[in-house]
Amino acid sequence: MRIGELAERAGVSSRSLRYYEAQGLLPARRTANGYREYGEEDLRMVREIRTLLDLGFALEETRPFVECLRDGHEAGDRCPDSLAVYRHKLAELDACIARLGEVRERIAGQLARAAEPRCAFSPEAARRTQRTPP
């Protein structure tokens, strides 16, 4: 199959496929006229790449998975290098989530503080600190 068909079946642009090839992820055989020629196994690799990219992996991080597939494994994550990337990504995610959680709390705090007490001598504050409540 040629690049247009592979692109259509994988739901990506031809441009992306050429880019993956340029990165050494998706080498393509060539027909006599110079056209790229792909097989079903290439479709699987593209799908692996897309799945991982959609999850937030960098293109470079998909390399072990693709190579794992190329080595004939039934899935891209059947190889130690792929699992290492999984673990690394997990740690990254945990750090990122923790950081975002902190930021979230900071902003929520600011929001609560900013919405309420405008000034220590505001009417509300004055009323709260009145010495002779009715």
Added chain:
Amino acid sequence: MRIGELAERAGVSSRSLRYYEAQGLLPARRTANGYREYGEEDLRMVREIRTLLDLGFALEETRPFVECLRDGHEAGDRCPDSLAVYRHKLAELDACIARLGEVRERIAGQLARAAEPRCAFSPEAARRTQRTPP
């Protein structure tokens, strides 16, 4: 004070200050020789900008805060527009955190699955499904 001093006191580069000015966030008076001239209130604005940038706000999102300060308010988040940005950012963060959490679980699942059962007919699986356990 000139740009170098403001940069030093705020802990940012002169380049950044010029960039903020180019974005219309930090207009500067000029001395006769064309040098930018800043005051203490500019230092406050730069600090406001940096605080928000460090929290993950986009430069553009700091605009209401800076304008709030310029309007003479005691803090950048004393204005409705700033609070709106806070709320918007909170929603964004919540969505982002949720998404990352999902991804995290997906990967953790993949990792668990990939590390364990290599094949339905693996020795372990065979042992687990033996009809006559000892």
Added chain:
DNA sequence: GCTGGCCTTGACACCGGCGTCAAGGTCTAA
């Protein structure tokens, strides 16, 4: 032979917040 659809390579654009370099102006101290 010609049209139109596919393919090729190469190159620029995008986004955001700068870093960094160039070429030149301004001021102070020795």
Added chain:
DNA sequence: TTAGACCTTGACGCCGGTGTCAAGGCCAGC
């Protein structure tokens, strides 16, 4: 007078994955 520390504007580079355009080759059907 000159060194050197500061300032000015302008412009290109980066990162990553892709859109998009240009200029041209290949091929099937009419």
